[in-house]
Amino acid sequence: MREPVDLRRQRILASVQARGTARVRDLAAELQVSVVTVRRDVEELTREGRLSRGHGVVRSTMPDRETAAPDPAPAGGDRVAVVVPVRHSYLTETLHGARTVLERAGVRMALHLAPQASGAERPLVERALSDGADGLLIAPRWRGRAHEEADHEWLAGIGVPTVLMERRPWRGSALHALDSVCSDHWYGAHLAVEHLVGLGHRRVVFATRHDSPTARSLRAAFTGIAGAHPLVERWAWALVAPEAGADGPYAADETAELPALMRKVGATAMVLHGDVDALMVVQRLAAEGVRVPEDCSVVAYDDVVAGLASPPLTAVSPPKAEVGHAAAELLLRRLSEAAPGSRQPGRRIELLPRLMVRGSTARPAEPLGE
Template sequence: MREPGDVRRRRILAVVLSRGAVRVSDLAAELEVSVVTVRRDVEQLARAGRLQRRHGFARSIVPVEQPQASSGAEGGAVGLIVPERHQYLFEVVHGARTTLEAAGLRIVLHIAPPVGGAERPIVERALAEDVRGLLISPRWRSVAAEEADYAWLVDVPVPVVIVERRPRLGSVLHATDSVCSDHWYGVHLAIDHLVSLGHRRIILAARDDSPTARAIRAAFAEITAARPGIEDATVVLSSPSATAEPDTVDTLPPLASLVRDRRATAAILHGDTDALMLTQHLSEGGIRVPRDFSVIAYDDTVAGLGTTPLTAIAPPKAEVGRVAAELLLQRLDGQHGQPRRVQLLPELKIRESTQKL
């Protein structure tokens, strides 16, 4: 599905704000669009006063402040490591950047490519550049990939906060600082909303290639099993590419057929792009949203931009970044204390895709 222009421009602005200056050609490669498209977007943002366009670069209009140091946390650089093409985390990056730069720290953003083990060499390079601390959101497409990173992450010699990831209970990273959305609560909000509208047969069409996806699937199974009023709860992949090993998935059954087979009346769809596409497939199959079927998207990055704006669960992405940055600042300021595992609550945004049976 082609990304809407206003969403693409928000992504461009987020990248420019996080890095200070970016080549137009690099933006085009990262967003997987033409240079001409990005140049046009950059010109539009420049005319609106959101950024500056200079000789093939897009530059932030927000200066990096360097206030006089008032505590041990100020001065130097912090490494921020996020997966490539992970739209969900752009708001997290912005929240962290704003907080750290206000404290006089420079952000060094590293984008991890979509290959296993990509984060470790990036961390090693960041440490060689004398970063004072790290905020890291590993891709962790599978449980095995996650656990393979535990041993070296726990030995990183600077303060580390794991962002929007929840290390396994009892693992060596259990006592590492982390800040994450409470995805159990997000799924609870979605199910509670659907049940309040009279829905008892619910589908979860979800990814299975990230810690967030696995948390959503586990929460759905637990919550629906504990609600006696729910007659059927079915879990399917949201797309053939939504698994850690996409080559093992052949063809998924059309969602409209599954809805009819299960006699479902509602679905929770993760994430937003898959949700918009699946809603379109429902319409093509003769199932109208919300008249025939209610839909809740999980992520709320572009859920409100569909032909039918989707009701969505919105994790507190910017707040996760801000709180993670504040926690890292405390560690850099010598406030050691006990490690903290912080969870922040998502919210339900009701739009036009859900209605009472």
């Protein structure tokens, strides 16, 4: 699936803002597109005044960089390693929030992008520690529980202050006491369901990805909330991309094409994770003559590019930048502790998402029949 131009340019912008500067060829490798494509995008973003460029280098024009951002701390000063998955537009806003806090404190941030492979974070963390990192902000990919378990022992014992971002270790695990900051995705699911029920929708289809901690949290939240809600008459959950069903045992309905599942359930509304998949589903609905929101209301989850859709999508917006901000502040607190051996109890901070109501939700028409 080719990535929309607007999304790619937003990812370029967020990546540069997170680092301050970036090389064009590094951006091309990160986004897995050609250097020519990135140069064309950078030229357009430069014309809009959102980036500036030099000889192969792109710079952020964000006010905090132009006015009060300090130069990186000298070699030997505090340095925080940040490890996140490559090609993850959701986390670029989180990175920017963390960078703002760290720069204000005069602490250098070293960004490491983990490839899409199990266990890819460990060698990056080990390299960062050997380079002298004093603390770690990390968002492991964790495609499943087995991958998470494989990281428990080494991540719990790396020996420097560590804060998980947008990851919630399961109870009783070796990482249960590790500091973490994340969005309350149950509350985000609650906002979506209550918005649709409040408009009069009684039959809803939920669809999430299959391969992320957020997707697993959302599936549990949606099914629990819908199953217990007195006004939800019928609901179903499915993979937002049916081809992903090859990676696990799923029932037929769980890998069904969403327009067909919507007709089977008689649904008048859908909640889709995440934005790009939601945009693609809306396009598929249009091709089958299903209008949004007249025939089907749609709520996206992530709110990275939902507002760029036609119609603009109502979306649950997790506090992405605020998560990075709070994670960096918590890490700085740990780094400043005078006696690391007697540190304070671990903290698990949850921030509440918001609902951004746009043009893709409305009161329902008659339910679609089979």
